[in-house]
Structure formats: C-alpha cells, structure tokens
Amino acid sequence: MQTNPPYPPTGVAQPYGLTILPGAAPSNAGATFVSVAPFAPPPPRVETPPLPPSPLAVWQPGHWSWSGGQYVGIAGQYVQRPTPTANWVPGYWQQGPNGWIWTEGRWA
Numbered sequence: 001m002q003t004n005p006p007y008p009p010t011g012v013a014q015p016y017g018l019t020i021l022p023g024a025a026p027s028n029a030g031a032t033f034v035s036v037a038p039f040a041p042p043p044p045r046v047e048t049p050p051l052p053p054s055p056l057a058v059w060q061p062g063h064w065s066w067s068g069g070q071y072v073g074i075a076g077q078y079v080q081r082p083t084p085t086a087n088w089v090p091g092y093w094q095q096g097p098n099g100w101i102w103t104e105g106r107w108a
Contacts, residue, residue, distance in 0.1 A: 035102040037066040041093050047076045056081045058088045060105060082107055 041064035049059040062076035079088075091105035 035066040036096070036098060037071070037093075037100040037102075040095070040100055041066075041071050045073055049076060049078070053078055054080070056084065058086075060088055061090055063091055063102075064093070066100075066102065 044064075045062055047062055052059070057078040058081055060077055060079055062074050064071045065074050066072075086107045089106050089108050091103055093100050093102055095101075
C-alpha cells in the first residue's frame with residue numbers, strides 16, 4: 001500500500017494531474033468559488049498537525065484544490081474559532097454530473 005507523503009514544511013502546493021482548460025466558476029453567492037474538476041482528486045494527504053498555538057485554535061486539514069489544469073495540495077493550518085463553541089466542518093470533493101465538485105469547509 002502506497003501512502004502519500006506529508007505536505008512539505010514550506011506549505012508549497014504540489015501539483016497532480018493533467019493540464020486541461022480551466023473549470024472554476026463563481027457560485028451564486030458571489031463570495032465563494034465553486035471548483036469543478038474533470039476527474040477525482042488523489043487520496044487525502046497525511047498531515048500531522050503541530051501543537052495548537054492557543055486553546056481556541058482549530059486545525060483545518062489540508063485538501064486538494066483544482067487549479068484549472070491540475071490538482072494542487074493545500075496544507076492544513078490552525079485558525080482561531082470565531083466563537084468558543086464553533087467547530088470546523090472540513091470541505092470535501094463530491095462527484096457531480098459534470099465532474100468533481102469542491103464544497104468549501106465551514107464553521108458550525
């Protein structure tokens with residue numbers, strides 16, 4: 001079984017996939033972009049989060065992003081909770097009728 005290496009310590013994006021025409025389009029909300037990819041993303045990368053910088057910090061795991069021609073690895077990061085009880089719901093890729101669609105993570 002092959003495992004993916006962790007994100008590079010520099011946080012530099014790592015490309016994956018073939019180069020084709022862009023597939024991103026803005027959502028009707030205007031603030032979030034919907035990313036559509038023609039093929040499935042690679043398996044999630046393994047990350048080991050460092051110790052949190054504060055008690056209110058939450059780890060947002062990394063994910064694959066579609067650049068319009070290939071998948072690019074986005075490293076995880078700590079962010080401060082907007083409220084003490086807020087929880088992060090990670091984004092995810094889901095297959096749709098025209099390709100793979102990225103749904104952004106959100107606070108719940």
